[in-house]
Amino acid sequence: MDAYSQTIVEVAEALAASVANLQVTRRTRRGDALGAGSAVVIAPDGYLLTSAHVVEGSMAGTASFGDGRETGISVVGSDSLSDLAVLRADAGDLQPAQLGDAEELRVGQLVVAIGNPQGFSSSVTAGVVSGLGRSLPVGRRGGPQRLVENVIQTDAALNPGNSGGALVDSARRVVGINTALAGFGLGLAVPINQATRSIISALMRDGRVRRAQLGVAVAPRPLAPPIAARLGRRRGIEVVQVIEHGAAARAGVQPGDLLLAVDGVAVEDATDLQRLMVGERIGKPLQATLLRAGDERTVTLVPEELTA
Template sequence: MDELDAYSRTVSAVAAELIGRVAAVRMSRGTGSAVVIGPDELLTNAHVVGEGHSGHVDFVDGSEVPVRVAGSDPLSDLALLRARTVAGLPEPVRLGDADRLVVGQLVVAVGNPLGLAGSVTAGVVSALGRSLPTRSGQAGRVVEDVIQTDAALNPGNSGGALADSHARVVGINTAVAGAGLGLAVPVNATTLRIVDALRTHGRVRRAYLGVVGRPAPVPAAVAERCGRRTGLKLAEVIPGSPAARAGLRPGDLVLDVGRRPVHDAQGVQRQLFGDAINTPLPVTVLRNGAMVDVIAVPTEL
């Protein structure tokens, strides 16, 4: 009973802090949830807003606030809403860092599934580093490093909060992968960079390299020399892409991009925002036991 009581107290405390700060979203062609992240801003999913430009958000206290879409990024499935009124939004949530999550950690989902406002479910982080195909219509594009949870998610939860035991929002719920499986876009430094771009420009400019890969171990002898345990093993290099023109090949193990260590696909994506477009980008790979340096020049996606 003591363990159950402690668990219940934790979930209840998270719910109490977040329920009033997660709204139900009504757009012209879609519904979902949104999280208050600033004095006049809410974060939701791009697929919730769709092609819409304006709508309303409703809070559990009965208040209704008109909003407009300040920016949308289908490739991360994130969208930024801005309130049309000077006042009316609750205090913003506290944002956490999904990069610090561990499998088995308690998480709490807050949203408006099936139109049921202020719904709370709890579970654990089931897995990290999942990939989610985007709804952008661009074949082969995925949202990387998605959080998998067994906290129950249903239609309408999209855009809602996934929080840790301290009520810090670590994810934006985005999809139901099947019975007992939910997925959330991580809240981390990359997400904040995307939000800042939406806030400033209404869209996210991205550089394109043209590689597909997965994390793989670095051979022990090389790992000792370079202090690296994992890299990104290239499964595919898109023909005619900047990566192909630079000489990258399937089977290469990427160790550094832009002079920064790379351990997974997200490590590459962090280097591929607007400032990397048409700019020489050094890439270090391990090929047939030897270090190979190439210079790629990413184009705009």
């Protein structure tokens, strides 16, 4: 067997017991509907990680495992703004997957997708990381939308039912949770990184994720090089909208300001800001450093809780 095939076989065998197939029943206007998805075992006592949209609106569900066991599942917590959910299966002595770090991924790197596409359980596809730093709009239908940043793009074949399954590197570590089809031959996965681990911990602990907000909408990408060069700075996030009566408005923040730092931590894109807006900051004053018309200034803001 060639080295490429050997690597994929080893990944598939190592994760065979750590990726579950999900069947969920949802109540819709047309009656109950059966849906399928996948989940990754993250703790031996029954905790599973999946995509929030897989279990959204579900009434009941089951998980089946590589050893033949099939059990009921319950939703421990779901976060539509990251498209992640934690489930609890009525089973013990499960084999958890090893979680990796998507920050270490490189374009062109081999990845393997494992899941339950079209009801074909424990299916394995392989490809490469096609792109990094993609954006995925998520959120409840008809509700607020938020960009999940640094999403992984892959050409490993994904189909309906793969959502919630594992995207695995050649070292057998789960580096992403497959979440969406971007088009023919392209798929997207929510990265496993420090921010994702915080969300998982919050869902396991509290059943929900609390986020702070400053009351601004910011440009999702870093400043374009010509603008950054003209300003003489490389860091900074452009404020494109200030929410009326929000924390930023009360502090005097204006559209067009550049947000340079939050409590001394430099920020240069929306992901940096989202990472800092954890629940612990709600109601606690913080210092924000701004650049306006070439002048640097510091304002005090009191973040509020983001409500979906």
